[in-house]
Amino acid sequence: MAEAASGSTDKSVQVKLVLLGEAAVGKSSVVLRFVSDEFQANKEPTIGAAFLTQKCRLEDRVLRYEIWDTAGQERFHSLAPMYYRNAQAAVVVYDITKASSLEKAKSWVKELQRQANPNIVIALAGNKLDLVQSSSSSSGTPLSESSEDEADDATATPGETPSSSSGEPESLRQVPREEAQAYATEAGLLFFETSAKTGEGVVEIFTEIAKKIPIEHILAATRGSVGRPGAAGRAGGAQEGAVNLEENANKPKDACNC
Amino acid sequence: MDINAVLSLGAEGEEDSYAGKLYLMAPYLAFSSLDKKSVRFTIPLSTVRRVERLNARAGIYALSLALWHGGKIIVQLTSLRPTADLFCALLRDALKIELQKGRMKSVKGFVKTCYSEVLVSAAAPTPSDEKDEAEGADDASESSYHGGLGLRFRFPGDPKKLREASKIKLWTTYLKSHGRNLTLLRYPQCTRLVQVGLPNRLRGEMWETLSGSLFLRYSNPGLYEQLLEQNTGRTTTSTEDIEKDLHRSLPEYAGYQSEEGINALRRVLQAYSFKNPELGYCQAMNILAAAILIYMSEEQAFWLLEVLCDRLLPGYYAPSMHGTLLDQRVFESLVQRCLPIIHDHFTTVDVQLSVASLPWFLSLYINSMPMIFAFRIVDCFFCMGPKVLFQVGLAILKINGEKLLQIQDDGGFLNLMRDYFASLGDSAHPNSSDPRARAITRFQELLLVSFREFSVITDDLILSERKRFRHEIIHSIETFSKRSAVRNLRSLGRFTKEQAGLVYDALYQAMCEGVEEKPETRIQLRTFQYFLSEIATWARDEKIVSNGFQQRIDRDVAEHEFIDRLFFFWDTSCCGALSFQDLVHGLDGVMFNDLMENIEWFFNLHDKNKDGFLTKDEVLTVSESFLFIFRFEVGDAYLGAVSRFMTNAFEYGDALLADSDQSQENQDQETQNQETQAGVDGEPLPIPSNQPYLNLATFRMVVLADEILESFFETDLSGSFRLDPVAELELQPSASGLLGEFWSTIATDNNKKMFNMFTDEIGKTIGKHQVIHRPSIGRYKNLEEPKARESLLTPGMRHSASKTSLRSSPSSSSLRPSSTASSTTATSQLLTVKVPSPPTGKDREPASAIGYSPMVQAANAALLARPAFTIDDAKDDDDDDTEDDLEIGDNDDQVMDEVDAFLEAHDSGLTDADKAVAKDLINAKPV
Ligand SMILES: Nc1nc2c(ncn2[C@@H]2O[C@H](COP(=O)(O)OP(=O)(O)OP(=O)(O)O)[C@@H](O)[C@H]2O)c(=O)[nH]1
């Protein structure tokens, strides 16, 4: 369970983020990796939705992600709007070893684009990358290294991260990276391949989303609505506490503090 | 039947007597005290060993029932003597039946599967050493009683802390005196014992006893194994979903880290999904199943799951999850009522209650709080029913009330709840000076508050609240699924979203009427017929029924090969079923067409092998399709058009064929003339009836040669598809006179149906009953045949065949259709209409076309036999209303007299209900 990251400085911005995707693609695992840098092989299916928070530092700003991790089974679909209402960001997850999960992801994207907050930033994440990597390459891709690449490449060319060039036992892979990438570009999404198990690509999702979020917009909206009880409470409600950053937190590429 | 009774326990009767009601519902006997909760029992009649009428004081009628477990119950029947006698007689009969069925013998074997028997029969008292719990596996193997994974992998929680031994002792005493398993009598003591938590080893059995699933297991021996056997190796979406979650169900419990546990879980969930494929499998069921399997065997768990999903939590796990949504709505309204301040605060800061409470209900709190606590809530849930979920939910909010008023958003709410659940084992009053108060845990406090302060939440209240919100929920589910279905369409075609929504509405309607499927999936032919009847005028049979009292439209779904053809035409992926997308795509292909596109569409629809040619068979099918679509048109115009179509089609077809034959096979002079010799000299056919015959260009020519067909393809075909919902089933009742008044007072569906039947009956008797089919196109209403256009072919090529059919008209005059309804279906075998089709090689009979198509002949027959009187009546109903109403109004008195006469004459033939309706009808004459 994630410990709710506390504290809000003047620069801290709350970002509501929702995770969507077919059952068992690894949404909860991705969140768990991001929030507490752990992996549990057998995670119970999410019933309804789970809520976690995590801070993320981006240059001079701190984002506080409020993460809604939803249930994936089709019949929970009608509950989803309850969770994605007012969301500023969404991570739509599919499983690269299961072609049908990309189809489901596409339909989520479509729904978000039509039903959710119009400025919502959407990232597409192809999870379980470790399953298609030879054991050497998956273990040999430390977090920092890949995140450096990601950060330098920026969002436009994530297709050139080392993972795609390393030799993959392609037998398990059902969704070619290129195909998903092409779709993401066309639909205007951020795109990553991730592994909640190794941690690869997980932090990057949240960093890139943070970069793309129109923070000024959110800040302005929050400030502008101070008079309203709800919004005011939202901005000042969190308990005070020092922002706990790693030593290299000032480097933008290791933006996330987790 | 039920009867008033006073229950007491014979020899052991330390308990008070309870007044209540005794119910005989073979094969069960049940009792419920007046307050509906103090004392209850349900026992299978097969456990009754002996019934005696007690020799008591005069005026007292008492029965003593000896039950299988040795106990005795005494029921004093306090109803009137005859009622009591009747009850006894029925009871005797029911017992006899059970005896004959041999059910009495099955009891013994069954109770061996129950742990309670082991408890009670154990000569030695239960081991006082608490540690025994851990080594439970040993005696499990000795005895044949059913038990769960806990026997092998331990039960959650510390048996010492849970005070297992003393609980077992208490229960042993209770079960000895009050019966057990099949014959458990539920006295207040039972509920109290449940509330302090069931002992682990007895828990599974008590769950099934309290929930009633025990009876299902008892009356369906072997069914669980059978289900699994019959479905071995079967994979469905449910089994796939189940597979994903097997290792994700209480993974921290040792039993689910072993194959044994996983396999048991798989079998139970699969068996349920096979038993109830409509529900299948829903996430959260894995958690429930995993939880109950710790305490009970697979078979026990299977039946408990059935009771859970079907009865205790109806609709919770259904594909639409309507039950879950409904209970969330109910919960919200209860919070509003019982905890208004919290509710107001939530509204102000826009916090949604169900973000937290939905998982509580869906997983019976198992997913939310530590297992040992959740199981105690589950104990109460099975004992006291679904209201427990609401009571606990309200208590949680109430206890956290102050903190809840501080929260500002959904996230804060969830965090608070999570912290609270994590602290349930802590003392509720850590700072109290009284050590006993300090010993009370937060969980105990929660239960106290639940049952003390929210005792107002009764099952009846929940039921009525569910009723109150049902409509709202269903509506919002419908809107939601419609929106997402429309959104998920790959292509809207030329439809707007609203129009696609209307298509969806029709689809939804069809699914409600039909049998199968949910909107996300595909529909089969039967549902398609319903669907089409919502959209296309010719796909429904609409009868305007007048019987002198009212005029209404009766509507039926039409069935015809044409509709089947359309179904397969739209099934582009050839999977025998249509998706919403297929329907939208298919409708898009016909609703926006112009003349030429429509002709081509119709051509393609009938060109089965898509080679660009219709065969002769297919040309006949085309005419049958026409006849089907035009079957209710008034007048001869359409029949004439179809007849001309056939004539022309074969004429042109043969002519063109001849041309090409000529060019290809110049030397064969015979074939060149074949069309003139057709049917005369039996020349072998160059083209068999299933070979390419008519191409699109020719087809177009044939169609355009006819004014009616041209207008049909120009506008009427596309126009016959209408997306707006089909109007109500009856025409406006007459506003004048008594019938209008009467109508508005009986306006429920059932009443209307009865009224319709009744008035039809009367109408028939008084000769005012009339049924007119409403035309699907309704353009041409006159008898006169519009003139066929000049043939595009040279006069010399024209054949006299069209005249042939006309010539046969005199013979048809003898045909009298039984009613106006029988236009096209009044097939006449007497008529031999010569269809100008050349005979096939082997069959030299010119009339061979008859073999093809009785329908085509019938059309010709009907054309000629068409009675004139339909025209007067079958005007468009919209214009008709006023006129008819007036007529009814004018004739009211006369009609009523006739009714009186009818009623008098037919008095004995009417049921009481009919009579009542009739009397009302007559008395309702105040105006
Ligand atoms: N090998 C591998 N397994 C993973 C990865 N991520 C998740 N899993 C496994 O996939 C299964 C499902 O993971 P979850 O995180 O529970 O999936 P989810 O999307 O939250 O599922 P729902 O809550 O049912 O919608 C678990 O058994 C995880 O251990 C990954 O990156 N690599």
Ligand SMILES: [Mg+2]
């Ligand atoms: Mg999850």
